[in-house]
Amino acid sequence: MIRIGNLTVFPDRREIFVDGSPVELGCRAMDVFLVLIEANGALVTKEKLIDQVWPTTIVVDNNLHVHICWIRKMMGEDRKLLVSVPGRGYRLLRPVQLPHAASIFVDCTDSRRGAQ
Template sequence: MIRIGNLTVLPDRREVLVDGAPVELSYRAMEVLLILIEANGALVTKDELMDRVWPTTIVEDNNLYVHICRIRKVMDEHRKLLICAPGRGYRLLRPVQPTHAASTFVARTDARQAAR
């Protein structure tokens, strides 16, 4: 689970929640979002995005722009986190960090301390 502002992205399920409510993103928009998340704040060039999202198809920059606009719309007031580096590519302005569920935390007791 990854949080970006009010978005929760569940990459394994390919789902996006906004304030806990599911939001539909197209397959391609989800691919773009996941690539940007994977970059963890680094710039992703337009060419890289296009090569990874449309590997066997020749598309124009406008196709990418349409999906970026959809992601920004979903991000609502946090849309400024997704920025364009004109002529270069896109980045999520700040690195995103996975959120770990409380159930993944396991307290361990040192056997020597437990024996005391």
């Protein structure tokens, strides 16, 4: 479990709660969010996000921007914690405590989920 502002994130279950209520976040947006959480407050370049979330697909910056917008919408009042660094990438301002040293990124190429 990871707490970020009013969010409670369960990376292993890919679940997010805002003020105790569950919220939906698309598979790719969740992947982007988990990469930002793993960075523990460090800047994550756009290139790294795209490489981690879409490793076998050519993606333009606009696709990433759309998912960042969804994450900010989900974060509500805490959206200010996700900062754009113009021309470089994104930073989740509040450092978080990871439950384990292992990666929390989960590939979502499962055909049941569909492309996102």
